[in-house]
Amino acid sequence: xxxxxxxxxxxxxxxxxxxxxxxxxxxxxxxxxxxxxxxxxxxxxxxxxxxxxxxxxxxxxxxxxxxxxxxxxxxxxxxxxxxxxxxxxxxxxxxxxxxxxxxxxxxxxxxxxxxxxxxxxxxxxxxxxxxxxxxxxxxxxxxxxxxxxxxxxxxxxxxxxxxxxxxxxxxxxxxxxxxxxxxxxxxxxxxxxxxxxxxxxxxxxxxxxxxxxxxxxxxxxxxxxxxxxxxxxxxxxxxxxxxxxxxxxxxxxxxxxxxxxxx
Ligand SMILES: [Zn+2]
Numbered sequence: 525x526x527x528x529x530x531x532x533x534x535x536x537x538x539x540x541x542x543x544x545x546x547x548x549x550x551x552x553x554x555x556x557x558x559x560x561x562x563x564x565x566x567x568x569x570x571x572x573x574x575x576x577x578x579x580x581x582x583x584x585x586x587x588x589x590x591x592x593x594x595x596x597x598x599x600x601x602x603x604x605x606x607x608x609x610x611x612x613x614x615x616x617x618x619x620x621x622x623x624x625x626x627x628x629x630x631x632x633x634x635x636x637x638x639x640x641x642x643x644x645x646x647x648x649x650x651x652x653x654x655x656x657x658x659x660x661x662x663x664x665x666x667x668x669x670x671x672x673x674x675x676x677x678x679x680x681x682x683x684x685x686x687x688x689x690x691x692x693x694x695x696x697x698x699x700x701x702x703x704x705x706x707x708x709x710x711x712x713x714x715x716x717x718x719x720x721x722x723x724x725x726x727x728x729x730x731x732x733x734x735x736x737x738x739x740x741x742x743x744x745x746x747x748x749x750x751x752x753x754x755x756x757x758x759x760x761x762x763x764x765x766x767x768x769x770x771x772x773x774x775x776x777x778x779x780x781x782x783x784x785x786x787x
Contacts, residue, residue: 541577542595542604549609551672551779552583553729553771555657556593563596572650572727578657580727582773583608585673585685613673616686618763625716625761626679632715639714646708646722646730647775653726655704659785661749663702663733664756664767666693672779687777688734688770695737695765697756700749702731702769702784707745717768718759723747728774735762 541562546554558564560577571579583591593604628636670690676683701723708730709722719736737757741747758765771778 542593542602544593544606547609547782548583548591548606549782550583550587550611551585551777551782553580553773553778553783554583555580557657558595559597561597565594565596566591568592572652574652574654574657574727576654576657578654578727580656580729580773582776582778584776585613585687611673613675613685614671615677616670616674617677617680619679620763621679621761623679626681626683628715636715639711639716642709642711643714643720643722643732646724647772648728649708649724649730650728650774651706651724651726653705653724655725655749656727656729658703658725658749660702660731660771660780660783661700662691662784663769664691664693664697664699666691666697666756666766668692668781669766670768672777672781687772688732688768689780690766690768692764692766693756695756695758697765698752699733699736699754699756699767701747701751701753702749704749705731705747707741707743707747710739710742710745712739712759714760716761718762719754719757720760721753723753728772730772732768732770732772734768734770735759735766737765 541559543557556579564571566581573579591606595602669692674686705723705725711720714720717734721733724730736754738755741753
């Protein structure tokens, strides 16, 4: 009888093994850890679990519904329900942008669509790299002039929310890679983002660096955390030298300020 009881507790523990890092609030990135043989579902979608047992998901800016995480092992399931805390986002007005960058012409639209496809392709990469659960560092020193989620009014016209953080720094300031990964895109002059680098860290977590002056990496490179990858510029749709830094988890933009390790 005692032996039987022990086995039962052991199985229950295996099913319920779950650790979650990150706040359940809009724009947050949640890193989970479980037994590597467990299956994890979030919003009924099965997530990749790394060989160490890590998995990851993002909470969108406008998420209101609770999040249901289910853990399955040998047909036994456990459900964890999490309430998502709402945030208040700022309204940010920016004037003095070139008219074409706010209301692009037909020619520009063709280019925007072509470049949009390249970026969308990168956002859909979902590799087995296992850097996604490691700490991210602030890529450049400077003052934060733009935050995640703010509603944008550009030259008086309402535009999509801002999903990056803007860090102002003098032109030519060195930018460090925030976390190790593979370079998916390194382009000199995209319409909105100018000089742009996209790096993937595994399980669909990617980082985007925009408005760059010089780029020192190319597509296919593996770059380590802290490595010099570019310099600050003001290319693309920008009013002054700054780095726009973004994180997307399988296409969901998350707030870099909630992810970057605080010193
Ligand atoms: Zn920005």
